[in-house]
Amino acid sequence: MSKSFQVSRRTAIAALAAAAASISTSASAEDFELKVSHFLPPNHTFQKELARWGEELEKASGGRLKLKLYPAAQLGPPQRQFDIVRSGVADISIGLTGSTPGRYPVTEIVSEAYVAPSGGTASALTSRRMTELMPTYLASEYPGMKVLWGMVTAPLKFHTARVALRKADDFKGLRIRYAGEQFAEVISALGAAPLAVPPGETQDGLAKGIIDGATFPYEGAQSFDLGTVVKYSMEPGVSTATFIAVMNPKKFEALPKDLQDIIEKSTGPEMAARFGTALDNAEKAGREYMVAKGVEITTMPPEELNKIKGRLGALLEKRLDALEKGGKPARKFYADYIK
Incomplete structure (x- = not known):
């Protein structure tokens, strides 16, 4: 084998290796935008907290992972929020379990009258508790979906x-x-x-x-x-009303491992408690709004x-x-x- 052929062969191998490394780096640095749906109005607490989460994901990923929010049932009506994640119309959605009665029967126990943990009815507590129990009791009720966290409102x-x-x-x-x-x-x-x-x-x-x-x-x-x-x-x-945040599992699995890890670390009981705290603050503000409008608060x-x-x-x-x-x-x- 001639010396010139050996040099050419080594050069070609090096070029291929560099190209492969470039492709790998390009793939890992690819940007991803996730479509997030819910049916509540743009001024709702969920919209504000989802926007905050999106900013955190973008920062943690160096700008590679972003959320695009679709409030007010733009991608589907309330009763279809879980289905649009299963079908891939949305990548992530927040659905109301009560909009499809009987479909998530164990989850619905949370919404029975006067059911709450012994610590009280604060959404920060109830949302965390429900999310902590999801792997054991509730996740199996959501086939074709990856459960991210749950939210429980104040009693209606x-x-x-x-x-x-x-x-x-x-x-x-x-x-x-x-x-x-x-x-x-x-x-x-x-x-x-x-x-x-x-x-x-x-x-x-x-x-x-x-x-x-x-x-x-x-x-x-x-x-x-x-x-x-x-x-x-x-x-x-x-x-109460019970909401569940879910993600299309195929979309999740298609993400690079580091972006999967970012999502995993930012969801679960801690996120449930954070959304719950936001709901608690909004509940207080909502009561003040009603009183300011002249609504009389009655008791029995x-x-x-x-x-x-x-x-x-x-x-x-x-x-x-x-x-x-x-x-x-x-x-x-x-x-x-x-x-």
Whole structure:
């Protein structure tokens, strides 16, 4: 073999190695933009916290990983938020479990009336607790999705346009917009008629008298500007709304390992608690907004509130029994959640 051929061969090998290294470096340095969907308005706490998360991901990745947010159901209606992640329309979404009743049955236990950990109803606590229990009890309810974290709102209040709720029987005959099938059961058990009204149409429905009341946490009532159309809000709240942040697993697996690690480190119980804290702050601000709009905060005497709790407690037992008969670890999850 001639010396010149050996030199040429070594040169070619070196060039190929350099090209391969260049391709590898280029691939690892590729930029990625993830589509993030939710159905709440752009002024909602979720939008603000997702934007904050996006800034953190971009900084941690040196600008290689970015989020593009699609609020207000741009990519799909509330009941499709989980499906659009499974299908790949969105890469990440925050879905409301109550919008598809019966699909996530163990998760829905969290939203039963007066169910909360012994430490209280603060969203920072309830969101963290639910997320901590996900690997054991809940993740299997979300096939085709990678669960990132969960969020539990403050207990939803009854906001009414014309009738103050001061006694258990004051619910009778009212038409109330509900947030999920469980709240429909609650409303029916109290003697009112549950009506399915999209969140964005609630204000108009109240103003026109199509509905007499609606169920929202204060932060949600502020987001949809209900303080302009209701006169009363009843405390304490009754049931919570449960949201789950999920990601398309194929999209996650297609990311370079270092970007996967960044996502993993930024999600889970800590992120749940952070979103929960933001919800708690928004709940306080929402209550202040309602009072500033002239809304009267009403309460019931203990004996009247106990009547409500008695009627609604039967719904929880009925759900737990049905899930246990179906082979679900309902009572174990419930016991661990309320510790």
